[in-house]
Amino acid sequence: MSLTDRHKSLLGAAGRVIVGAILVYAGAAKAAGPTEEFALIISYYQLLPRDMVMTVASFLPWLEVLVGWALLLGVSRRAAATAAGALFGGFLVALLSVLARGIELPNCGCFGDSVHFTIPQALLFDSVMLALSWAALLHGGAFSLDKWVDGGYTPRGR
Amino acid sequence: MKNASERRAAAWALVVAAAAASVLLAGRTRKPFSPDAPAFRVKGPADAKVVIVEFSDFECPACKYAEPVLRKLLELHEGKVRFVFKNYPLERVHRWARPAAIAAECAGRQGRFWELHDKLYDEQEKWARETDAFKTWEGYAKDLKLDLPAWKTCLQDPAADAAVSRDAQDGLDAWVSSTPTFFINGRRFVGAQQLGERGAPFVERELKR
Numbered sequence: 001m002s003l004t005d006r007h008k009s010l011l012g013a014a015g016r017v018i019v020g021a022i023l024v025y026a027g028a029a030k031a032a033g034p035t036e037e038f039a040l041i042i043s044y045y046q047l048l049p050r051d052m053v054m055t056v057a058s059f060l061p062w063l064e065v066l067v068g069w070a071l072l073l074g075v076s077r078r079a080a081a082t083a084a085g086a087l088f089g090g091f092l093v094a095l096l097s098v099l100a101r102g103i104e105l106p107n108c109g110c111f112g113d114s115v116h117f118t119i120p121q122a123l124l125f126d127s128v129m130l131a132l133s134w135a136a137l138l139h140g141g142a143f144s145l146d147k148w149v150d151g152g153y154t155p156r157g158r
Numbered sequence: 159m160k161n162a163s164e165r166r167a168a169a170w171a172l173v174v175a176a177a178a179a180s181v182l183l184a185g186r187t188r189k190p191f192s193p194d195a196p197a198f199r200v201k202g203p204a205d206a207k208v209v210i211v212e213f214s215d216f217e218c219p220a221c222k223y224a225e226p227v228l229r230k231l232l233e234l235h236e237g238k239v240r241f242v243f244k245n246y247p248l249e250r251v252h253r254w255a256r257p258a259a260i261a262a263e264c265a266g267r268q269g270r271f272w273e274l275h276d277k278l279y280d281e282q283e284k285w286a287r288e289t290d291a292f293k294t295w296e297g298y299a300k301d302l303k304l305d306l307p308a309w310k311t312c313l314q315d316p317a318a319d320a321a322v323s324r325d326a327q328d329g330l331d332a333w334v335s336s337t338p339t340f341f342i343n344g345r346r347f348v349g350a351q352q353l354g355e356r357g358a359p360f361v362e363r364e365l366k367r
Contacts, residue, residue, distance in 0.1 A: 024180050032185035036348040037335055043351060065177040075169040149165045
């Protein structure tokens with residue numbers, strides 16, 4: 001059974017809203033908390049030069065929140081869905097590299113100190129988010145502000 | 159709005175405003191925490207230019223790992239830095255963390271807090287694995303020539319437990335979620351690496367001010 005265009009459109013919009021809400025929640029939890037706490041978790045991954053860790057810990061949560069709201073509201077939807085996919089793809093690569101090097105993470109750092117995932121849970125979660133970002137990129141145009149941006153507001157009967 | 163670029167700018171302004179609002183909403187109110195502790199858990203002059211407050215857990219390996227860095231820092235600036243130790247037992251993951259904090263608190267009442275503090279960190283790997291860590295700590299208490307009956311009575315004293323809880327509440331107010339967390343003149347450093355690489359130069363700068 002193949003998906004109709006309507007189903008694809010609904011799936012894309014749902015994916016866009018789910019990924020957007022998750023990014024807003026995860027990013028806001030980290031951006032509102034102490035940067036040093038998130039920097040400590042980033043340093044556990046041993047992927048970045050030490051002097052870059054604080055910088056990334058400062059801007060990454062804000063990037064997540066901005067991309068999240070852009071998806072939720074459907075603003076520059078294709079760019080936002082691509083950015084979300086890049087974020088979750090990057091998180092997957094980081095988790096896989098930790099797994100390959102045998103590093104034990106006390107916390108994946110996905111949601112600051114509010115929700116703690118194990119590495120397998122985080123891998124599954126990020127994979128689902130990556131797939132939903134893909135759906136949002138291809139079919140997530142429904143109920144988005146992009147329609148208003150591109151077409152303007154046309155009152156009925158005119 | 160007449161054209162698409164104006165509408166796009168307005169849409170992005172909405173995104174930025176929503177982002178700022180959600181971060182503000184997510185922020186718990188950070189209450190000012192008390193940097194005070196009983197005199198036996200404080201080292202250094204009262205009028206020191208630099209005050210280091212540590213929130214720590216005796217059973218946490220990262221705290222043990224930070225100990226040499228901290229000891230070196232305090233030794234280097236002896237007489238110029240005030241150090242305050244506060245308990246932040248991570249009881250969800252460390253079952254001996256709170257009893258160890260109480261044991262040290264009780265040694266402190268006999269003026270031997272730092273001796274038991276050092277011993278607990280130095281021997282952490284040994285007692286943390288035991289089914290009854292109290293037996294091992296009793297051995298430490300004997301070695302330190304504590305008044306054993308008084309120390310054992312103190313272990314059951316609700317006031318000792320309450321002192322640990324007060325520290326933990328201060329940690330929550332300060333939004334501490336990892337141990338060790340250091341506040342140097344109010345600025346936060348989490349873990350040995352941040353203490354060594356950013357905290358130590360910060361102490362130097364504060365002392366030169």
